[in-house]
Amino acid sequence: MTLLQAFPTTTATPAALPTLLLSAIVWVPLLSGLALLFFPSRTELQRGRIRSFAIGATALVLAFAVFMWYGFRDQSGTYAYEETRSWLPAVGSSYHLGVDGVSMPLLLLSAFLFVFAVLSSSRVREQGKEYLILLLVLEAGVNGVFASLDYLLFFLFWQMQAVPMFLLIARFGGQRRLAAAWKFLALDIAGSGVLLLAILILYFKAPLRTFDIVALHDVVLPVAMATLIAWLFFIAFAVKLPVFPFHTWFIDAQADAPAPVALLLGGVLVKLGGYGIIRVDVGEFQNAFHAFVGALVVIAVLTVLWSAIAVLAQDDLRRLVGYVVMGHMGLVLLAAAAASPIALNGAVVLMVADGLTAGLLVLLAAAIVERSGTSSIRAMGGMAGRMGKGGVLWIFAALAAIGFPGLAGFVGQLLIVVGAYPGHRFATPLALLGILVLAGAMMLTLQRIFFGAIAERYGRIRDLGTLELVNTIGLLSLIILLGVLPAILMDSINFSVISLLSRGGG
Amino acid sequence: MRTFGNLLTFSPELWLLAGAIVIFLIARLRPAVSTTPVALVALVASFLALATQFRQTTMILDGAFLLDGFAIVIDVIVLTAAALTLLASRADILPGDSEAGAVPGFLLLATLGAMLAASAAEMVSLFLALELLAISLYVLVVLARRGLAAATAGLGYLTAGAASSALLLYGLALLFGLTGETRLGATGTDMAALAPNHAALLLSLSLILGGFALRMGLLPVSWWPRGFESGVPLRVIIFIQSAGVVVAFAVFARLAAWTFAGSRIPYAAVFAGVAAVAMTGGNLLAMMQAGVRRLLVYSAIAQGGFALAAFTDLKGLGLSALLVFLVSLALGNLCAFAAVIAYARFVHSDAVRDLAGMSRAAPGLAFALAVAVVSLIGLPPVAGFFGKLLVLQAVVNGGYAWLAVVGIANIVFAAFGYLRILKIVFVDPPVFEVVPVRLDRGIRAAAALAAAGVVFMGLLLGPLSAAAGYGRAALLH
Secondary structure (H helix, E strand, O other): HHHOOOHHHHOOOOOOOOOOOHHHHHHHHHHHHEEEEEEEOOHHHHHHHHHHHHHHHHHHHHHHHHHHHHHHHHOOOOOOOEEEEEOOOOEEEEEEEOOOOOOOHHHHHHHHHHHHHHHHHHHHOOOOHHHHHHHHHHHHHHHHHHEEHHHHHHHHHHHHHHHHHHHHHHHHOOOOEEEEEEEHHHHHHHHHHHHHHHHHHHHHHHOOOOEEEHHHHHHOHHHHHHHHHHHHHHHHHHOOOOOOOOOOOHHHHHHHHHHHHHHHHHHHHHHHHHHHHHHHHHHHHHHHHHHHHHHHHHHHHHHHHHHHHHHOOOOHHHHHHHHHHHHHHHHHHHHHOOOHHHHHHHHHHHHHHHHHHHHHHHHHHHHHHHOOOOEOOOOOHHHHHOHHHHHHHHHHHHHHHOOOOOOEEEEHHHHHHHHHOOOOOOHHHHHHHHHHHHHHHHHHHHHHHHHHOOOOOOOOOOOOHHHHHHOOOOOOOHHHHHHHHOHHHHHHHHHHHHHHHHOOOO | OOOOOOHHHHHHHHHHHHHHHHHHHHHOOOOOOOHHHHHHHHHHHHHHHHHHHOOOOEEEOOHHHHHHHHHHHHHHHHHHHHHHHHOOOOOOOOOOOOOOOOOOHHHHHHHHHHHHHHHEHHHHHHHHHHHHHHHHHHHHHHHOOOHHHHHHHHHHHHHHHHHHHHHHHHHHHHHHHHHOEEEHHHHHHHHHHHHHOOOHHHHHHHHHHHHHOOOOOOOOOOOOOOOOOOOOOHHHHHHHHHHHHHHHHHHHHHHHHHOOHOOOOHHHHHHHHHHHHHHHHHHHHHHHHHOOHHHHHHHHHHHHHHHHHHHHOOOOOOOHHHHHHHHHHHHHHHHHHHHHHOOOOOOOOEEEEHHHOHHHHOHHHHHHHHHHHHHHOOOOHHHHHHOOOOOOHHHOOOOOHHHHHHHHHHHHHHHHHHHHHHHHHHHHOOOOOOOOOOOOOHHHHHHHHHHHHHHHHOOOOOHHHHHHHHHHHHHHH
């Protein structure tokens, strides 16, 4: 602990960073999406051009994000790449963007996953243009949330995802896509309503007429008011996270969204909830947040345990992936409730790791379901003989999900447990128990899908194709890289987490 | 006291009048010639004439009209709405209907009435200007489409309009009787000095509000007896729902800010109550509709409720919020109706369920409709959200936090109701084998411009709210 806290005392003057990069990360996808509207899509060649354009746009965003990450590593200000422009002086909202060690890794994750999502979307043939436009608008919204330092802007980008996501699920999903899409929309809009309410109450109760997150930080509100606002923020984010008992939208959407969309949903969208809790509840309302930490710990442990039991009992492969993600997000909530530097470090690393792992699991699960023609795990069996590469990759993914040392999940889970234990000596072991159950269940699933008697009804099953291999191996190499060299993320996360906690706020 | 000296300040209005006269002559002498270009030229000329008067305040005809910042902002909105309506009009002429050459002329007259009403500062001129607008609309309703159904609908509108004019006149007369003034500014000062009977003032406010309710789109009106091709033509509805509604709110804002705001009656509570009922009721009614046209018109009740909510903070932020909201409302309505008109040409139906497959047959129109619907709900990042946000800010500022909560609840509620349309447009399998028709260029331009306005209003919010602040300052002195 002392070692971790030793870092931020160095106060080097930050090197001048190029501005407009953050804006580019937000606006390039949106403008590309709008540009796609004008592309013709009649012939195969034109559709190919649309696809290449979308890949190019997401790759460009990734390039910006990596470049930003590279310049970001040795920053020591509170926020880097800040941009402030006058936008709505009448209400006190400005176009204020900036990243710190909490948002930068998630922004990087989002940039990576959107590239993988677009790459793995080759199966969406019909209306591919609309699909890609929606995906790009979604990316603008997600990146915008991570980059906003103004509550109004934050809300704007937050809300920007609802309609594209709804249409993506409802239009391109599986059999029960409509029910899943409506459920998503209902909870998302209701959550957004609560979020807007929280933001407006904060805005009107604060003596400053501003939406700026940084400026509102120093405002001291009456305890009851701050607690109410913190609760409202928490509810809005928790629905997205998703916590028990609001998780059913997520599981249904996981099961019925098209694979690339499910990848984004589990990989990035639920991370917005975790990010919101850390940025707003922990970062801005620390004292009020502390008051109801007990409730949060209960919710977090319930979420982890519920997901573990559900994984154990789950027969649907794609739902199972959803529950794995939910279990990890429960851990993130536990870390936020603990609010110790180590646990928060772990939370950010785990969100990144889980994003990558979830992406890999979703892609593999979709491939397996597609080939075996069923999503029922019990009906599978002996796939290893037919899908050798798929089996190996699934083993890695499962190990990463359960926090096997050397893979990305390990560092995050270890830090959370270590960081949360001193404060919550009863809840942390319970959550750990949940993770252990989850690990056992994953191994059991592995055995059921890939080993055992070969189900006779599969005739010939293709192994993973080239594009699928590129995607999955790409994700896997990132998982291994992060598992072996967590330091590439950790240093700047740690600095920002400590500065976030030390700023207090009430 | 110069009576006619500064009459040239009327040049924007005079251009419209000249355009209308030219159009009527052409329609009489050369019925085959399209008069739409003349009307467009007149609108542009009027705008340019108006542009020379930006940032001025001129009193005309002994204070009967006052061309101030508020009026100029409203005039710009009205001119834009009129131009977009004209662009969209040609596509609404059904096969079999003749293109009545005089229609653009009456549209110009209606615009003229609207602009005069926006700057009217005295009861008589205000009423006359509103009547000019209303009568042009009565004519338009019947002129633009032949047949019994159109005549029936026109008669219905005439009756409702006459009744609301009567209510307005009673209200104004009562106000005159209480203060002895017809000039609105003087009425306000008198009211503060005389402190007349509260009950009478409240009655006057209710009568005036009742008179404006139809024009503000707060009353459920059945524009369409049955069938798609019958009833009031959509190009007239577009104008009523954009320019008409904007002007009604503008006139009422001037009236309320100058007279009732000076009194001691609880006017804000009245507005808050009506607004809450209109928001909730309008959304409820809209969700029960099976036709898109009706749905849009009923949702306008909810929009009107939101606009009325801004009146709870008349002396504070309410007026600037109202102006921004009206811009978003006009653009959203224009965009939605233009998309609906254009698509109805394909399928000859306006049932919501017949929109299925729209995204395949006409992706551009589907996008425009989606943008408009999202904006009318009030979801970010498009225009409607900013308008509603500013209104909510004003409402809380005026001390009506409960109304803000009702407003947010209505946004959430409306989202569930209206996103159904998007699901049908983008998700459902098509019900018709739609043969894409080459669309009229004008309506494509109108839909595209309005959609661009709705999408990019957020970016232009700085200048827009500056203009709104300017308009507000003009009204509050």
